[in-house]
Amino acid sequence: MRSAVVAILAGFILAGCLQKFPAPITTKPDQIEVTQDEIEAKINIFYDDCTNLKEPSKCKRLADGIYKSGDFKSAAIAYDMICYGFQYIPACKQLADMFVYGDGVTKDIDTAITIYQIACNNGDNNSCDLAKNLRVQNGKN
Template identity: 35%
Template sequence: MKNLLLAFIGLLLVGCAASSGGGAASDNADYDFNKRAIDILKPKCEKGNYSACNDLAISYQNLKDHKTAQKYYDKACQNNYQLACTNLANMYQSGLGVDRDKNKALEIFNTSCTNGGAISCYYLGDFYRSGDEGKEPDYVAAMSAYERGCKLGDIPSCTNTGVLYENGLGVAQDESKARNIYRSACFSGDSSACDNLKRMGRKR
């Protein structure tokens, strides 16, 4: 569902430049775009605009300066800008520019989710739900994280609570409740919820 958040936002930031063509010209345009963004965002970040710090980190990430990106994600996260916490945790989870450390990622996701980071709740739920690297899924913890993310306004988290209800994972199976959740999430714009709702309709 969601790919690495910082990469996605990075693509949005460089979209206009990247659309101008391919090859070296496009690479130069992307580089120039991100350098200009850094010149604009860095003073704002230094003055305490932590949204700017997050965007500044994305520009450094696009330029493959992961160490500096980590520095600014951390600065914004330490000042309760939760999207930066999510991006920082994703760096540790994927090993993108830092040593891969899933325990560190889990710690950041958990703290951010507790502090109101809705998207961190989504990734926290995914962490507990997955059974990768030999660990057993913890569907009860996944449901708790998704429910919190949903209450904080992250619609894909809502959809995932529906998935757990539909399949009886971590909760008693309740297909009616799953349909209602999918319907609400679909109306809120989550295409995967719409797909799930259609699929369940075909089961009748």
């Protein structure tokens, strides 16, 4: 009986049914240029939609859509709102990644480390490793 339960759980895990967080964005689109007015309009729509959804994973999916469109500046603002508003680790990690690579924001390793550390403090061990690796790479043990 025990082996049957283990096999069923393994099947769910492999199928992704027990995934704790959504998968990270794996392909980086080409960045598009947007005006400040376009960013403000997009963020206002995002804020209204996210407020109605009231669920961080759904809000992150909206932000992922903005990111995938190539509008990294608006996406960074949206991820920031989700990260700090909900303390939602996947949004924090995406925002930190954007600071590491300078996607839509000024490249800033110290800010990336701080954001990874926030995710780490909220229980994400991978973020602990990412923060530590960035510290070592930048000589800030």
